[in-house]
Amino acid sequence: MADKVQLLTSIEKKTLIGKRVPKPDSRDKAIGRTRYINDMKLPGMLHGKILHAGVPHARIKRIDVSKARDLPGVHAVLTADDIPEFIFGMARDNRPLKGGKVRCVRDEIAAVAAESEAICDAALALIEVEFEALPAVFDPAEAAKDDAPRIHEGKDDNFNLKYHFGSGDVKAAEATSDVVIDETFNVHYVTHVCMGTSCAIADFDPDGKLTIYSQTQYPYNFKMDLAPALGMHAGDIRVIQPPIGGAFGSKLDVYPYEPVCVLLARATQRPVKLMFSREEEFINAPTRQPVRIHLRAGAKKDGTLTFRDIKCLLNNGAYTSWGPTVPYVMMRTFSSLFRVPDVNIDCQSVYTNNPYAGSFRGYGNVQATYALAIHTDIMAEALGMSFVDLALKNAQVSGEVTPQGAVLNECALAECLTLAADKTDFRAKEKEYAALRDAPGRFKRGIGMAASIHNAGGAKIHKSDGCGTILKLDDYARCTVITGASEIGQGIDAVLSQIISEELGIPMRDITIVNNDSAIAPWDVGVHASRTTFIAGNGAQRAARKARVQILAAASRQSNVPPEALDLREGWVVQEDGGVPVIKIDRILRQMHFSDEPELVMVSDYYEPPSEPEGKDHVGDMSAAYSHAVHVAEVEVDTETGEVKVLKITSAQDVGRIINELGLEAQIEGGIIMGLGYAISEELIIENGQVRNPNFRDYKLITSPEVPELDLHFIESHSSTGPMGAKGIAELPTIVIAPAVANAVHNAIGIRFHNPPMTPEKVARAIWEKNSSRAAAE
Amino acid sequence: MSATVEINFTLNGRKRQLTIDAGLSALNLLRDKLDMTGTKYACGEGECGACTILVDGLSVNSCLMYAADFDGRDIVTIEGLRSDKGFDPMQDAFVEHGAIQCGFCMPGMIMQARHLADTNKDLTYDGLKRGLEGNVCRCTGYKKVFDAVADVIGIAK
Numbered sequence A: 001m002a003d004k005v006q007l008l009t010s011i012e013k014k015t016l017i018g019k020r021v022p023k024p025d026s027r028d029k030a031i032g033r034t035r036y037i038n039d040m041k042l043p044g045m046l047h048g049k050i051l052h053a054g055v056p057h058a059r060i061k062r063i064d065v066s067k068a069r070d071l072p073g074v075h076a077v078l079t080a081d082d083i084p085e086f087i088f089g090m091a092r093d094n095r096p097l098k099g100g101k102v103r104c105v106r107d108e109i110a111a112v113a114a115e116s117e118a119i120c121d122a123a124l125a126l127i128e129v130e131f132e133a134l135p136a137v138f139d140p141a142e143a144a145k146d147d148a149p150r151i152h153e154g155k156d157d158n159f160n161l162k163y164h165f166g167s168g169d170v171k172a173a174e175a176t177s178d179v180v181i182d183e184t185f186n187v188h189y190v191t192h193v194c195m196g197t198s199c200a201i202a203d204f205d206p207d208g209k210l211t212i213y214s215q216t217q218y219p220y221n222f223k224m225d226l227a228p229a230l231g232m233h234a235g236d237i238r239v240i241q242p243p244i245g246g247a248f249g250s251k252l253d254v255y256p257y258e259p260v261c262v263l264l265a266r267a268t269q270r271p272v273k274l275m276f277s278r279e280e281e282f283i284n285a286p287t288r289q290p291v292r293i294h295l296r297a298g299a300k301k302d303g304t305l306t307f308r309d310i311k312c313l314l315n316n317g318a319y320t321s322w323g324p325t326v327p328y329v330m331m332r333t334f335s336s337l338f339r340v341p342d343v344n345i346d347c348q349s350v351y352t353n354n355p356y357a358g359s360f361r362g363y364g365n366v367q368a369t370y371a372l373a374i375h376t377d378i379m380a381e382a383l384g385m386s387f388v389d390l391a392l393k394n395a396q397v398s399g400e401v402t403p404q405g406a407v408l409n410e411c412a413l414a415e416c417l418t419l420a421a422d423k424t425d426f427r428a429k430e431k432e433y434a435a436l437r438d439a440p441g442r443f444k445r446g447i448g449m450a451a452s453i454h455n456a457g458g459a460k461i462h463k464s465d466g467c468g469t470i471l472k473l474d475d476y477a478r479c480t481v482i483t484g485a486s487e488i489g490q491g492i493d494a495v496l497s498q499i500i501s502e503e504l505g506i507p508m509r510d511i512t513i514v515n516n517d518s519a520i521a522p523w524d525v526g527v528h529a530s531r532t533t534f535i536a537g538n539g540a541q542r543a544a545r546k547a548r549v550q551i552l553a554a555a556s557r558q559s560n561v562p563p564e565a566l567d568l569r570e571g572w573v574v575q576e577d578g579g580v581p582v583i584k585i586d587r588i589l590r591q592m593h594f595s596d597e598p599e600l601v602m603v604s605d606y607y608e609p610p611s612e613p614e615g616k617d618h619v620g621d622m623s624a625a626y627s628h629a630v631h632v633a634e635v636e637v638d639t640e641t642g643e644v645k646v647l648k649i650t651s652a653q654d655v656g657r658i659i660n661e662l663g664l665e666a667q668i669e670g671g672i673i674m675g676l677g678y679a680i681s682e683e684l685i686i687e688n689g690q691v692r693n694p695n696f697r698d699y700k701l702i703t704s705p706e707v708p709e710l711d712l713h714f715i716e717s718h719s720s721t722g723p724m725g726a727k728g729i730a731e732l733p734t735i736v737i738a739p740a741v742a743n744a745v746h747n748a749i750g751i752r753f754h755n756p757p758m759t760p761e762k763v764a765r766a767i768w769e770k771n772s773s774r775a776a777a778e
Numbered sequence B: 001m002s003a004t005v006e007i008n009f010t011l012n013g014r015k016r017q018l019t020i021d022a023g024l025s026a027l028n029l030l031r032d033k034l035d036m037t038g039t040k041y042a043c044g045e046g047e048c049g050a051c052t053i054l055v056d057g058l059s060v061n062s063c064l065m066y067a068a069d070f071d072g073r074d075i076v077t078i079e080g081l082r083s084d085k086g087f088d089p090m091q092d093a094f095v096e097h098g099a100i101q102c103g104f105c106m107p108g109m110i111m112q113a114r115h116l117a118d119t120n121k122d123l124t125y126d127g128l129k130r131g132l133e134g135n136v137c138r139c140t141g142y143k144k145v146f147d148a149v150a151d152v153i154g155i156a157k
Ligand code: FES
Pocket: B040, B041, B042, B043, B044, B045, B046, B047, B048, B049, B050, B051, B052, B061, B062, B063, B064
């Protein structure tokens, strides 16, 4: 042993930080070995199915489940009459099963547990329901009127959530403006379309404690939110998170199918699995929040922005999930994207008989940036400037504080703008394409830019934005990291392993991440707000450093080298200077363990980021870091068919510091393609409260042939608070892309689209209308 | 309830003989009866490719196929995709190129990629983009998938 030590004269530091590291779980996924929740079966398990109302607003005159109950193989049929009036949801306006009346097509009115899904379907078909239709309202402006049908009894009107933020004097600032632009945008319904459909498995023990296998991306608050829907104590709920087929924000709340699944398990005292079909998924899973945005803003001749005055109306739908809370983030963008001192924002949501929205990657910022980045382009045009120059004129610098109190430490907005413009020859192409707009020819080229800002160091929307970590090393220097941070496909398994490997000098394959059981892992807010690399990464680094201190202290005692002069590299304790090996890490761990004063290396950490919740006035530095991204889209519009072909996307994003280049690219590429769907093809069509296109044929996702050339650039601003300097990155790519495409389409054909998606039908119609009004004028 | 049929086929290199419901889909046979859950359900309507398997070397959406039609055929699923050296190079390339995120679409995507590589001698980068059109992925931007496949079949962009 000692001889081997002599042979190694020097061990250099090797790092995985910034490298291209495959996700540790990707091998299992590539060979079909990963057991997703949708694949799971428990012994004795029954299947559950829900009967949805299918009508948007009606009184339930009669519901008869007797025939369903009599069907062989059926174990339980539940309606609202069979359970207490459990109320849940953010605004406490939802129930697992609805009795009396239904308020949207999704409403769950009965549920079946049976031996198979086929028997469930047969049982649902035997349930007799008689509805008496009620006047319904689907438009939030209509629903806001005094005489509109009431969605929820006992309320004076249909208004739900209201938000106001004001800073400075908007009227006075308007008076100093040379240009004022006033535009209204209507952003649409889209949905997450996770490839793994919604699924839960509930299992009770004889003491009435619940284990729920769940797709949730926020396991700890999930317990708190689920408990009232079941009349349970949150402490009696254990959440297990098997691998899932995507989330993107759709699993950040409790939705009725989850308590319904649990109620079926309780009624049958058997494990029950409830999984949506694709059609059910399109109709009943959350959507992105649609918003009507009225944006009035001004600038001086030289491009200095003067004020913004904004009103947003949100279609709440029938119940309240995260959707109608998106103004929290919309307001941040309106007040913080570029320097603008005088801002007034009013947002409100109104109940309607539509389905309701949840959180969705970008959470409000997709909507706000769509409006604001197009508005900025219109403003630039009115001022005779390029988007990039107007943006640069008003770009904040490091250390600036926005009207809502965001402190922009390490701000790289100007670098993002400059890099994106330089890489694409933006100013010249913008001029060239605009000049060719009215020249003959079927195909028109265009280039467009958009920018946005997003929280990149968590978001303190709860009292704590923290993450717990427990780290232990065994006698073989194998490390287990038990973290609150969930893995939902985004790649936190790789990032945490890289950080631990860096701090402890052990290979990634010797690190096991445990993060799928609320009875084992400590608390975390959840995977949202681009927070996990930042928050869980900081937590993992701090835990690893505690372990490191303990190991180095022991090695120092043994070698008489001061701990500051020691380092951990490649499985060895070495002298920092020259890398001279001192002792193998597993050996020192065993010596520590089996000494006269035995010690194990097992440490814990609770990391709370240095941020603060917003006050009632919506002011507060709610994230520990912020970052910017700029996208440039190059498009070709077929003026005959209206097809928008996106040729190339150039992205410049402040990522703080690259931890895993492969994972970073994957997130940005995936985010761009998701945002591209929002821009040109995806829309959940809801007419009279009914979802008209609940399938992949009619809900058009971007697929491989439409994928444009992607040119990604990363700016490393080195966050002073992020792990190794990293910032959160995953939402910005989805946020910025759609307005960049819209601005490019305008550059190509001179038409603005304030109501995405820019489908061929919509674009062709707009071109036709433009041509016919021009012909009429001539 | 319904009629049953006996089928004889090869599944991932092994001979199988089963008696099944005539109306059973190939996907449900694999997932529910044989517990081979590598092949995924994501739409059941032939629109997403998550259920792709190889039938006599050609890619098929197993959700649209009757299990009865397995009779006399050679079936390969993601669990059986192997080369002499171990995993199929397609599987290795998807891992190394970082093409896998949640991974739910990937068994189907990899089977389709294998089909493309086996059946198109002169596949181009654009051709493989078109060839993967039927496989929906919601996580990735597809680019790393293209790069992985291009790497395996040795084509440049
Ligand atoms: S599940 Fe077969 S194509 Fe979607």
